[in-house]
Amino acid sequence: MPTDATGGPSRALPALGALTEDLSFLLARANALALAAAHAALAPLGLKVRSYAVLTLACAAAAQTQRDLAEILRLDPSQIVSLVDDLEKRGLVQRQTDPSDRRSKVIAATEAGRALHVEASAAARRAEEESHARLTEDERRTLGELLRKIAFDEDPGSAGGETAS
């Protein structure tokens, strides 16, 4: 029934031992919790975290090709296809052939897509609020800074180009 090597809330766990000190374990668990909350919040709108991310980018100011989306979301281009397929079938986004390079397709949100995104965005925020309820505004800012260092500020000198999983 559970999914990730992480998961649920409180309920005293047996003998977790040193694991509660392990940053990677905590990261995985916190992420699973936030992910679960987001999924639950988006489900009523017919969205998953992935499709919500695509819709979000489609609503962004700058137009993005599918290739862009794949890079931003670190997904394979072939996975973007099915995500966009689904959103397009539901009239939430449109594929527009880029005139300057007719191989590329720019993904643009429709009016309906933008409307749904407003709702979805609010739902996602509520979910985040729920899973981060124990953090003060200050703590959230701090957490953001620290996570950004791990997620983005990697030393350019070190690792080559890790591929997730």
Add this chain to the structure above:
Amino acid sequence: MPTDATGGPSRALPALGALTEDLSFLLARANALALAAAHAALAPLGLKVRSYAVLTLACAAAAQTQRDLAEILRLDPSQIVSLVDDLEKRGLVQRQTDPSDRRSKVIAATEAGRALHVEASAAARRAEEESHARLTEDERRTLGELLRKIAFDEDPGSAGGETAS
């Protein structure tokens, strides 16, 4: 090629926009990075993050049944079976029928298992060191505290029993 809605290191991404402010997005991305580093570090030892976690618990002081492992790792008991199967075939852990309740099986690490765990633990630590390189000792402690609040300290009054994903 990529996997998670997150992933790789630096390399300036196009138009990430407000996403860099989104705690959930940062959490997912940081986790994917740490996970990827751990997987890469453990692979040469024939372990994945999951099997390493099981081996770690099998090496712990307190004896754990498969049911315990399932709860701690938030995995379904049926998934524990195949993880333990694999480790047992390789002579790293043993299933011992609990005399006090012959339905249960306690998972215990063998000598070989403990030896491998020492190596694996070091590899995991090196991987963590790599993905958290930009954090000072102080920052890591802070990050741990904040993540623990999200991962464990959930308000007992709120959520019932979310199931990851």
Add this chain to the structure above:
DNA sequence: TATTGTTATACTCTATAACTATA
């Protein structure tokens, strides 16, 4: 020849339900 989007395929992971043996 290289690249974008697409399709197809295999493989892993996850979710469920049933079965057995014990209690």
Add this chain to the structure above:
DNA sequence: TATAGTTATAGAGTATAACAATA
């Protein structure tokens, strides 16, 4: 009857390779 472990199966998710259209 309830629980621990097991098995089986269906569905997501992921990884790869190939293909058509365009550059």
